[in-house]
Amino acid sequence: xxxxxxxxxxxxxxxxxxxxxxxxxxxxxxxxxxxxxxxxxxxxxxxxxxxxxxxxxxxxxxxxxxxxxxxxxxxxxxxxxxxxxxxxxxxxxxxxxxxxxxxxxxxxxxxxxxxxxxxxxxxxxxxxxxxxxxxxxxxxxxxxxxxxxxxxxxxxxxxxxxxxxxxxxxxxxxxxxxxxxxxxxxxxxxxxxxxxxxxxxxxxxxxxxxxxxxxxxxxxxxxxxxxxxxxxxxxxxxxxxxxxxxxxxxxxxxxxxxxxxxxxxxxxxxxxxxxxxxxxxxxxxxxxxxxxxxxxxxxxxxxxxxxxxxxxxxxxxxxxxxxxxxxxxxxxxxxxxxxxxxxxxxxxxxxxxxxxxxxxxxx
Amino acid sequence: xxxxxxxxxxxxxxxxxxxxxxxxxxxxxxxxxxxxxxxxxxxxxxxxxxxxxxxxxxxxxxxxxxxxxxxxxxxxxxxxxxxxxxxxxxxxxxxxxxxxxxxxxxxxxxxxxxxxxxxxxxxxxxxxxxxxxxxxxxxxxxxxxxxxxxxxxxxxxxxxxxxxxxxxxxxxxxxxxxxxxxxxxxxxxxxxxxxxxxxxxxxxxxxxxxxxxxxxxxxxxxxxxxxxxxxxxxxxxxxxxxxxxxxxxxxxxxxxxxxxxxxxxxxxxxxxxxxxxxxxxxxxxxxxxxxxxxxxxxxxxxxxxxxxxxxxxxxxxxxxxxxxxxxxxxxxxxxxxxxxxxxxxxxxxxxxxxxxxxxxxxx
Numbered sequence: 001x002x003x004x005x006x007x008x009x010x011x012x013x014x015x016x017x018x019x020x021x022x023x024x025x026x027x028x029x030x031x032x033x034x035x036x037x038x039x040x041x042x043x044x045x046x047x048x049x050x051x052x053x054x055x056x057x058x059x060x061x062x063x064x065x066x067x068x069x070x071x072x073x074x075x076x077x078x079x080x081x082x083x084x085x086x087x088x089x090x091x092x093x094x095x096x097x098x099x100x101x102x103x104x105x106x107x108x109x110x111x112x113x114x115x116x117x118x119x120x121x122x123x124x125x126x127x128x129x130x131x132x133x134x135x136x137x138x139x140x141x142x143x144x145x146x147x148x149x150x151x152x153x154x155x156x157x158x159x160x161x162x163x164x165x166x167x168x169x170x171x172x173x174x175x176x177x178x179x180x181x182x183x184x185x186x187x188x189x190x191x192x193x194x195x196x197x198x199x200x201x202x203x204x205x206x207x208x209x210x211x212x213x214x215x216x217x218x219x220x221x222x223x224x225x226x227x228x229x230x231x232x233x234x235x236x237x238x239x240x241x242x243x244x245x246x247x248x249x250x251x252x253x254x255x256x257x258x259x260x261x262x263x264x265x266x267x268x269x270x271x272x273x274x275x276x277x278x279x280x281x282x283x284x285x286x287x288x289x290x291x292x293x294x295x296x297x298x299x300x301x302x303x304x305x306x307x308x309x310x311x312x313x314x315x316x317x318x319x320x321x322x323x324x325x326x327x328x329x330x331x332x333x334x335x336x337x338x339x340x341x342x343x344x345x346x347x348x349x350x351x352x353x354x355x356x357x358x359x360x361x362x363x
Numbered sequence: 364x365x366x367x368x369x370x371x372x373x374x375x376x377x378x379x380x381x382x383x384x385x386x387x388x389x390x391x392x393x394x395x396x397x398x399x400x401x402x403x404x405x406x407x408x409x410x411x412x413x414x415x416x417x418x419x420x421x422x423x424x425x426x427x428x429x430x431x432x433x434x435x436x437x438x439x440x441x442x443x444x445x446x447x448x449x450x451x452x453x454x455x456x457x458x459x460x461x462x463x464x465x466x467x468x469x470x471x472x473x474x475x476x477x478x479x480x481x482x483x484x485x486x487x488x489x490x491x492x493x494x495x496x497x498x499x500x501x502x503x504x505x506x507x508x509x510x511x512x513x514x515x516x517x518x519x520x521x522x523x524x525x526x527x528x529x530x531x532x533x534x535x536x537x538x539x540x541x542x543x544x545x546x547x548x549x550x551x552x553x554x555x556x557x558x559x560x561x562x563x564x565x566x567x568x569x570x571x572x573x574x575x576x577x578x579x580x581x582x583x584x585x586x587x588x589x590x591x592x593x594x595x596x597x598x599x600x601x602x603x604x605x606x607x608x609x610x611x612x613x614x615x616x617x618x619x620x621x622x623x624x625x626x627x628x629x630x631x632x633x634x635x636x637x638x639x640x641x642x643x644x645x646x647x648x649x650x651x652x653x654x655x656x657x658x659x660x661x662x663x664x665x666x667x668x669x670x671x672x673x674x675x676x677x678x679x680x681x682x683x684x685x686x687x688x689x690x691x692x693x694x695x696x697x698x699x700x701x702x703x704x705x706x707x708x709x710x711x712x713x714x715x716x717x718x719x720x721x722x723x724x725x726x
Contacts, residue, residue, distance in 0.1 A: 162629075162630060162631045163629060163630060163631070163697065164629070164631065181564055181566060182545060182562075182564050183563070183564035183566050183567045193631050196634060197631040197632070197634075198631065199545075199562075200546070200630050200631065200694050201544055201545050201546035201564030201565055201566065201584065201585055201694055202564055202565070202566040203544060203546050203564065203565040203566060203582075203584060203585040203586060203591055203594065203595075203694075203695075204546045204584075204585030204630055204693065204694035204695040205630065205694075206590075207587070207588070207590050207591065207695070207698060208630050208695060208697045208698060211697065211698075212697075219566075221564065221566060221567075222564055222566040222567035223566060224570070225570070227569075227570050227597060227598045227599060228566055228570065228598070230594075230597045231566065231593075231594035231595075231597045231598045232566075232594075234590055234593045234594045234597060234718050235590045235591070235594045236590060266525075266526060266527070267525060267526060267563050267567055267568065267571050268525045268526070268527065268556050268560040268561065268563065269560070271559060271560075330567065331563050331564055331566075331567035331568075332566075332567040332570070332571060334526065334571045334574065334575075335570060335571060335574075355597050
């Protein structure tokens, strides 16, 4: 019977956390089903307004009485000039033309202060709605935010991509830390180390992190089944956070074109790009990534580029056109299945148990 | 008692293979000690002359009666013009000056045919000296070479970095395949997929490969101890190939400066470069890599660039100067120890056994 510190703290029966994928993937049904099946469902609230978060939290509470969590993006400072934004916008002209979209030359650069205010409102929603678990990506919130959440006994989970980042999460008072291996799909969570430096495979990352922090470590990246779960536990993690595996579930809100693209992809067909959002992220190579390849280093930082490409991505979704959609995926697309959350969790646990029964003792 | 197909075939007691690191690291003592301790020692003969290989094989036979193997580089075609070589050579002028080395403007481009002839001579040495196991990196040898080795009952091990490359190895008749995760140090073994496409973490790579081939799979990359061994077995591998872990052993021929650099490195201090050899390889960032960064895409292909930088690397070794040495390492330098091969293997097995005893059953 596995009952480690992480599971006790989160009050969950299985060491499986559903990755908080932002952008409509984590439907209330998905989150609730994960929690109903003994895992931890997580709302990907990174792009939510505080009102949307509040509504979804209330909706999920109708669907499950088990704990679930919410993930917030920690706002990063960005540095952009109107000229840089205009020039980045012009790079999208050809694509808009192909999609018969109106060209827009005016773009209001959002203020960091406003984004940060919205983040604080989200934090207040989490407290007011009694969500017991809150995780963060893209950095560590300021001390006053951490303190406030702790005063309300909310379990705090940080994200790290290197030993140094994990140590900083522990120092800042996180109760546990998700470590994102280079295998992971979607946005990179590095916030101290640079992009290249932060690309560490889980086989290396898990043991080196657990040797250097005392808080429970949750492994994320390419984990899709009982094999990945058991391997992560044996490397020293107390649980796993699975993204792609849940993304292709029936209950997920991912676009059917996105799911299909994953079912048709190999492990060698993903790549990192910052062309969609201004932040490095792993997805399936498509026309947008190819078209933007030469400009990818000059597009403005997150969230500016994300806002600039928003209409394009939305339009393509409406047209079932994968050419310009962000098809985030980890490095294990060949293991993805179309199945219910219940089956995914049941099979993962059954496989893990089965593997564990075998004697692998090498002596 | 673990006794899988790979172990039976290789006639070894432990599922641990010492990576065939070329360039003087795999001393006869290292190889023999690994085999004496129930693992599989491997000669890294990639840069050997046929005579050197023959001598080392004979030397090792004096030191162990257990099986050991040898690794050969499959020669790749390269395309260079005298002008390109001259210009690459000029890029090294400043570095040679710093080292008080004579500038050489003449450089004889070796012929691919001659390199291939030497490869065939190596194959003949393997056969004549009755080495029972031969592995290959950088590709799959021509059918006639495979057939000849098979006629002599030599166990053939290929190297792959993706599912596709593993499938090609199986099709070509390899008895087993080493899959090199993105975590691995030293040269990349990709030969069909491009560099970026071939960077797949072991957490993703192992299960996807074992689902697609029937031959035994050996995992390589960042594996340093019992945790990595057990994780690899649980993901579906039948054994592991460990490089860095053996590189820092007492018996290894790696330069003391190289070993020290590993002991002082973090998992976020390695990078890929093709500036040393013309082929992508993972090592610790140093002055050479930084100085060559902007030229790295234009240096000539392996083995030309390797020959061009040879004197520089050799001179630096003689001066204990790590600035221009190739400090190959995987992504787990924090787990590296100065220890004997016997202790490394004993501790790895003990830790694996200990982990395996714990009940991780998640239900």
